[in-house]
Amino acid sequence: MRSFLFKSKTVFKMAFINSLLGKIFGNKSEKDIKEVAPVIEKIKEEYNRIVQLSNDGLREESDKIKQIIDDRIKPEEDEFNCPMMV
Numbered sequence: 001m002r003s004f005l006f007k008s009k010t011v012f013k014m015a016f017i018n019s020l021l022g023k024i025f026g027n028k029s030e031k032d033i034k035e036v037a038p039v040i041e042k043i044k045e046e047y048n049r050i051v052q053l054s055n056d057g058l059r060e061e062s063d064k065i066k067q068i069i070d071d072r073i074k075p076e077e078d079e080f081n082c083p084m085m086v
Contacts, residue, residue: 053061 050058050061
């Protein structure tokens, strides 16, 4: 019986310490939520903007995005199409 009480007190102490440290430093899930919250807000803002676009507006946005992607991958494509590598 005595060892059971000792174990239960130890478990209680560890739970208390973990709880206290969690309140002081925060826990992993709270840190993750704080980290992604700004990204989620940007997504919501972009969603609200896109929902209001017509089909033609969506096509224009798609063309803009395709152009951005092409511009960003062009240096890599040029590197792979380098005449010295052929």
